[in-house]
Amino acid sequence: MGERFDVIVVGGGITGLGIARDLSMRGLNLLLLERNDVASGATGRSHGLLHSGARYVVKDPESAVECARENLILRGIAGHVIEETGGLFIRTRSDPVDYVDKFEVSCRRTGVKCERLTKGEIIELEPNLRKDNLETGYFVNDAAVDPFKLTLLNMFDAINNGASILTYHEVVDFIVKKNQVIGVKVLDKIRRASKVFHADIIVNASGAWSGLLGKRLGLEIPTKPNKGSLIVFSRRIFNMVINRLRPPSDGDIFVPSYSTTILGTTSIEVSNPDDFIATDEELLTLYREGSELYRDIMDTRPIRFFAGPRPLIGGWRREAKRTFTIIDHEREDDLIGLITIGGGKLTTYRLMAEKLSDIVAEKLGVSKNCRTHKEPLPGYYDVITLSKFLKKRDVPKSLLLRSIRRWGDLSVSHKLYQGSIICFCEQVTSEEIAYSISKAGAKTIGDVMGRTRASMGPCHGQNCVFKIAGILLDTYSDYENIVEEDLISHLRRRWRNTVTIAFENLAAQNLLLVSIFNMLGNLDHVARFLDKENKESTSDGSEEN
Amino acid sequence: MKKINSDVIVIGSGAAGLLTSIYLAKRGKKVIILTKGYGATAMSSGCFDILGFVKNKVLESFRDGFNELPDSHPYLIVSNGDISKLSNLMNQAINKIDDISSFLIGNIETNRNVITFTGTVKTTALIQKCMEGAIIEHGKQYLLLGFKGIYDYNPRLQARLLKTSAKIFGYNDIRIDAIRINLEITIPSIHYLNSILKQEKYKRLLIMKLEKIVNDYSPDAILIPAIFDDISRIKSLQEHAPIYETPSPPPYRAGIRLVNFLWRLARKHNVSVMHIDDLKGDIKGKEVIKLVAIKNDKEIEISSQKYILATGDLIGGGLKIVLNRDLLKKELVDTVFNLRVAKLDKNIFNSDLFGQHELNKIGFKINELMQPINERGAPILSNLHVVGSVIGGYDYNSEKSGLGVTLATSYKLHEELAKVI
Numbered sequence: 001m002g003e004r005f006d007v008i009v010v011g012g013g014i015t016g017l018g019i020a021r022d023l024s025m026r027g028l029n030l031l032l033l034e035r036n037d038v039a040s041g042a043t044g045r046s047h048g049l050l051h052s053g054a055r056y057v058v059k060d061p062e063s064a065v066e067c068a069r070e071n072l073i074l075r076g077i078a079g080h081v082i083e084e085t086g087g088l089f090i091r092t093r094s095d096p097v098d099y100v101d102k103f104e105v106s107c108r109r110t111g112v113k114c115e116r117l118t119k120g121e122i123i124e125l126e127p128n129l130r131k132d133n134l135e136t137g138y139f140v141n142d143a144a145v146d147p148f149k150l151t152l153l154n155m156f157d158a159i160n161n162g163a164s165i166l167t168y169h170e171v172v173d174f175i176v177k178k179n180q181v182i183g184v185k186v187l188d189k190i191r192r193a194s195k196v197f198h199a200d201i202i203v204n205a206s207g208a209w210s211g212l213l214g215k216r217l218g219l220e221i222p223t224k225p226n227k228g229s230l231i232v233f234s235r236r237i238f239n240m241v242i243n244r245l246r247p248p249s250d251g252d253i254f255v256p257s258y259s260t261t262i263l264g265t266t267s268i269e270v271s272n273p274d275d276f277i278a279t280d281e282e283l284l285t286l287y288r289e290g291s292e293l294y295r296d297i298m299d300t301r302p303i304r305f306f307a308g309p310r311p312l313i314g315g316w317r318r319e320a321k322r323t324f325t326i327i328d329h330e331r332e333d334d335l336i337g338l339i340t341i342g343g344g345k346l347t348t349y350r351l352m353a354e355k356l357s358d359i360v361a362e363k364l365g366v367s368k369n370c371r372t373h374k375e376p377l378p379g380y381y382d383v384i385t386l387s388k389f390l391k392k393r394d395v396p397k398s399l400l401l402r403s404i405r406r407w408g409d410l411s412v413s414h415k416l417y418q419g420s421i422i423c424f425c426e427q428v429t430s431e432e433i434a435y436s437i438s439k440a441g442a443k444t445i446g447d448v449m450g451r452t453r454a455s456m457g458p459c460h461g462q463n464c465v466f467k468i469a470g471i472l473l474d475t476y477s478d479y480e481n482i483v484e485e486d487l488i489s490h491l492r493r494r495w496r497n498t499v500t501i502a503f504e505n506l507a508a509q510n511l512l513l514v515s516i517f518n519m520l521g522n523l524d525h526v527a528r529f530l531d532k533e534n535k536e537s538t539s540d541g542s543e544e545n
Numbered sequence: 546m547k548k549i550n551s552d553v554i555v556i557g558s559g560a561a562g563l564l565t566s567i568y569l570a571k572r573g574k575k576v577i578i579l580t581k582g583y584g585a586t587a588m589s590s591g592c593f594d595i596l597g598f599v600k601n602k603v604l605e606s607f608r609d610g611f612n613e614l615p616d617s618h619p620y621l622i623v624s625n626g627d628i629s630k631l632s633n634l635m636n637q638a639i640n641k642i643d644d645i646s647s648f649l650i651g652n653i654e655t656n657r658n659v660i661t662f663t664g665t666v667k668t669t670a671l672i673q674k675c676m677e678g679a680i681i682e683h684g685k686q687y688l689l690l691g692f693k694g695i696y697d698y699n700p701r702l703q704a705r706l707l708k709t710s711a712k713i714f715g716y717n718d719i720r721i722d723a724i725r726i727n728l729e730i731t732i733p734s735i736h737y738l739n740s741i742l743k744q745e746k747y748k749r750l751l752i753m754k755l756e757k758i759v760n761d762y763s764p765d766a767i768l769i770p771a772i773f774d775d776i777s778r779i780k781s782l783q784e785h786a787p788i789y790e791t792p793s794p795p796p797y798r799a800g801i802r803l804v805n806f807l808w809r810l811a812r813k814h815n816v817s818v819m820h821i822d823d824l825k826g827d828i829k830g831k832e833v834i835k836l837v838a839i840k841n842d843k844e845i846e847i848s849s850q851k852y853i854l855a856t857g858d859l860i861g862g863g864l865k866i867v868l869n870r871d872l873l874k875k876e877l878v879d880t881v882f883n884l885r886v887a888k889l890d891k892n893i894f895n896s897d898l899f900g901q902h903e904l905n906k907i908g909f910k911i912n913e914l915m916q917p918i919n920e921r922g923a924p925i926l927s928n929l930h931v932v933g934s935v936i937g938g939y940d941y942n943s944e945k946s947g948l949g950v951t952l953a954t955s956y957k958l959h960e961e962l963a964k965v966i
């Protein structure tokens with residue numbers, strides 16, 4: 001008999017954590033289970049564009065309206081993880097002329113704000129745009145949001161409101177009694193233990209994996225995982241979000257993110273949501289399209305190329321909304337206690353969470369209303385507090401600013417800018433890393449990376465992964481169980497998504513990573529040994545079965 | 546424009562460039578090195594790997610793996626497939642380095658397993674003298690030493706990995722302790738330890754703590770990464786405790802010390818060196834006509850009978866992968882002559898971080914005169930030769946053969962050139 005909760009949420013993406021925040025604010029006792037780290041699915045692989053809605057005005061006006069509304073709400077509650085870059089829609093010579101009018105008319109109709117700019121005004125705003133290819137453009141309310149941080153802040157608030165969040169806990173099966181789902185069977189991947197949890201309602205917020213999860217219950221959830229790939233460049237090419245003024249398609253958005261710029265994306269239907277390797281073909285598509293807006297793209301150093309699975313749900317019978325889908329399996333499949341949510345966007349996660357939470361609240365007879373749009377997320381700071389704080393003399397300003405940019409007010413209250421610098425590329429301190437482990441639930445090197453950006457810089461952690469592993473070993477007791485495994489799998493993942501873009505300087509950086517760990521460290525020998533051990537232990541397991 | 550002439554021009558000052566220059570200069574040839582930037586040698590552990598692994602098997606000597614090397618391997622090309630020739634060549638190559646025994650111990654025939662800065666165990670052959678105690682041996686007691694407040698490495702983590710590695714290599718009977726001492730000073734990073742320990746006060750404190758450790762633990766070896774700029778510094782500590790360094794990459798100094806050691810030799814033998822900002826090769830037909838170097842915005846023309854490319858691989862800077870903007874295709878070219886070095890098969894990029902790497906194998910194909918050759922086996926340029934890791938056909942990462950190949954190819958080339966210049 002496992003622990004009991006009112007609600008269990010499966011999936012720690014932005015949707016799951018949005019729900020965790022909302023329902024725990026309404027006083028429900030909630031558990032969230034995530035098989036890896038929070039934001040390790042589509043959320044941590046998205047473009048990080050806080051849509052103004054303009055991208056969807058023509059094709060999907062309902063989505064556009066939702067985005068426009070949520071965009072404003074998020075600026076109010078999560079301003080500290082949003083960079084108000086503004087956005088441009090640019091028509092290049094190769095984009096259709098007739099889209100311009102459609103765009104303007106649809107913006108007016110949906111209430112999505114846009115302002116036409118002259119060529120001169122555009123160049124003044126973004127001098128790096130290709131002048132020879134530029135026709136017209138519009139200013140819109142796009143912004144850049146840090147998806148890792150947004151997820152994390154929702155997690156903090158959920159925890160503050162009493163929710164339990166367990167990462168590295170994979171739901172492997174459901175417990176069903178007659179026609180009711182009453183609990184889940186879970187694998188704790190760090191302690192390598194099986195567990196059971198019970199709840200009145202279980203929410204399947206596992207994104208692109210929701211179909212796989214449904215299969216365990218014999219349900220046919222029409223999840224259509226759709227892969228999108230993105231390139232991270234090592235500097236700010238543009239300071240605003242740049243979109244192509246044409247129907248949404250491949251490689252037509254640049255989003256600035258911290259000191260980098262991200263170009264995306266592609267759209268390819270895949271059968272297995274875990275199959276998200278960004279391919280050479282996609283890379284070349286992005287380069288081809290990207291060069292329409294930015295001439296020097298070939299000479300700009302890329303740091304990373306990665307892909308994520310969009311959690312699209314297609315062709316459902318009675319869609320709650322066209323933009324995202326909530327499936328109440330009690331109504332659809334006569335299975336009590338399970339609700340699936342899918343589709344949607346990072347930008348609209350809060351709205352999705354609100355709608356789902358309303359349904360759950362009604363089922364459980366809770367009358368409290370949603371407040372997630374009114375209360376700011378933890379760490380929110382205002383400009384006056386910040387400027388007072390910046391007057392402090394004893395810490396280098398650049399370090400302070402970076403730290404505040406990453407943690408908002410939390411940096412100030414927990415003095416996260418103090419300690420030794422662990423990651424030189426991203427200026428991350430030992431205090432910040434210790435905090436992300438002891439207070440923000442980081443359990444692996446990758447988790448620390450997602451929370452602090454340590455090892456996300458151009459050197460791919462060749463200097464800091466061992467430092468981070470050392471701090472984990474000193475501060476998180478369960479790390480003993482996974483030391484080698486984590487080091488090896490982290491380095492493998494870092495390598496995998498950079499090798500395809502291995503050219504110019506990056507190829508050298510990449511190989512340096514190989515050399516340091518294979519050649520000097522002989523870590524390849526350790527990896528081989530562990531791989532063999534793993535294989536043996538899994539084949540032992542299957543023989544027993 | 547300034548013009549310079551020489552018998553031989555060597556481009557690149559890693560182990561390959563320096564060794565070739567030293568060997569040629571010792572035979573009375575006039576050598577100029579042209580170089581820019583840092584190479585892989587400075588990033589290495591400064592220990593000479595000869596051949597540690599073949600097909601994932603740990604080797605006790607390069608002899609045990611020689612027969613399994615691919616035909617493209619430089620070891621086979623320099624020796625014509627004859628193992629005793631290779632052994633001779635490499636022994637001579639080592640013996641011709643003056644005073645080598647003050648710096649390296651071991652020999653090319655016998656592999657040693659050495660504890661590294663991460664706690665893994667590395668298979669290598671010639672190791673820096675100050676690392677002798679890091680050789681892993683049955684029944685020994687190792688104490689991994691860290692410093693409070695320094696995060697660059699963590700002796701507990703190192704101990705953990707050493708335990709695993711010792712198991713893999715069959716040394717279950719070693720004893721491992723890990724401790725951190727407090728030098729009572731805030732040290733922002735390990736870089737500073739080198740200079741801090743030059744101060745008498747801290748050196749004395751360290752010695753005191755070391756003596757206490759010897760008293761409390763009586764370890765066979767106390768291990769730290771290669772912190773010191775000069776090995777005499779660790780020698781002076783060894784008077785008080787059995788302290789040794791481990792093979793370690795930058796920011797540690799083992800590789801840099803090897804480069805410095807070779808630099809001193811090159812100067813001793815009157816090799817001239819020119820640090821340049823940029824370099825372009827000028828080719829006409831099948832011949833290198835001259836090099837044009839840029840230094841402080843001025844152009845300098847340099848010409849000679851023979852040109853030697855010792856510019857290293859992708860890491861060293863001699864090769865680069867470029868994205869051809871017209872074809873949107875990746876190509877591998879060298880950075881001085883812009884020669885297309887090899888076709889880039891797409892599979893090159895589909896590898897795991899650990900293990901064999903096609904990417905690491907790419908580089909010039911060569912003949913027995915160390916000339917780069919084309920697909921038909923003909924020399925690409927009649928007066929151009931290559932040495933070191935700019936040569937392809939082997940994967941030093943999975944084999945552990947980097948500086949070994951550098952040694953063998955440098956010596957072989959000098960023999961060939963001495964005949965004709």
Ligand SMILES: Cc1cc2nc3c(=O)[nH]c(=O)nc-3n(C[C@H](O)[C@H](O)[C@H](O)COP(=O)(O)OP(=O)(O)OC[C@H]3O[C@@H](n4cnc5c(N)ncnc54)[C@H](O)[C@@H]3O)c2cc1C
Pocket residue numbers: 010011012013014015016033034035036037038039040041042043044045046047048049050051169170171172205206207208209213226227228229230264265307308309310311342343344345346347348
């Ligand atoms: C390439 C790309 C670019 C995008 N760009 C943008 C953008 O710029 N702006 C925008 O608004 N939106 C964007 N999106 C859409 C947005 O990223 C997603 O809609 C959103 O992140 C989905 O969040 P989610 O929580 O539903 O799914 P996910 O983030 O995928 O979360 C699902 C989680 O469930 C976990 N899980 C799966 N199975 C189990 C199990 N059995 N047990 C426990 N846990 C499990 C997974 O590990 C995962 O973490 C983009 C999407 C992609 C793919």
Ligand SMILES: Cc1cc2nc3c(=O)[nH]c(=O)nc-3n(C[C@H](O)[C@H](O)[C@H](O)COP(=O)(O)OP(=O)(O)OC[C@H]3O[C@@H](n4cnc5c(N)ncnc54)[C@H](O)[C@@H]3O)c2cc1C
Pocket residue numbers: 036037040041043044045046047048145146147232257260262274276303304306307444446447455456457493494496497
């Ligand atoms: C807005 C934004 C900005 C970014 N900026 C940068 C940047 O500046 N520099 C940079 O280098 N990168 C940047 N990234 C990319 C980021 O570092 C990762 O590459 C991206 O999140 C994909 O993760 P990955 O490469 O580890 O995944 P992959 O290598 O694709 O790993 C996928 C595999 O690992 C599994 N997995 C995923 N998470 C975990 C986990 N926590 N534990 C165990 N297994 C797991 C998955 O199930 C899958 O099988 C950015 C990403 C975003 C969204």
Ligand SMILES: Cc1cc2nc3c(=O)[nH]c(=O)nc-3n(C[C@H](O)[C@H](O)[C@H](O)COP(=O)(O)OP(=O)(O)OC[C@H]3O[C@@H](n4cnc5c(N)ncnc54)[C@H](O)[C@@H]3O)c2cc1C
Pocket residue numbers: 512515516519520556557558559560561562579580581582583584585586587588589590591592593594595792794823824855856857858860861862863864880881932933934935941945946947948949951
């Ligand atoms: C991290 C790491 C650890 C290693 N550890 C070991 C080890 O422990 N043991 C071992 O045996 N091997 C090791 N290796 C492999 C070994 O270091 C190399 O194989 C070897 O150093 C190659 O020597 P090289 O002289 O050919 O090239 P490099 O040392 O790379 O030298 C190339 C030189 O050419 C110069 N150069 C490059 N391009 C130009 C240009 N266009 N114009 C002018 N000059 C140029 C560079 O600045 C440099 O001086 C390691 C490699 C790495 C990367």
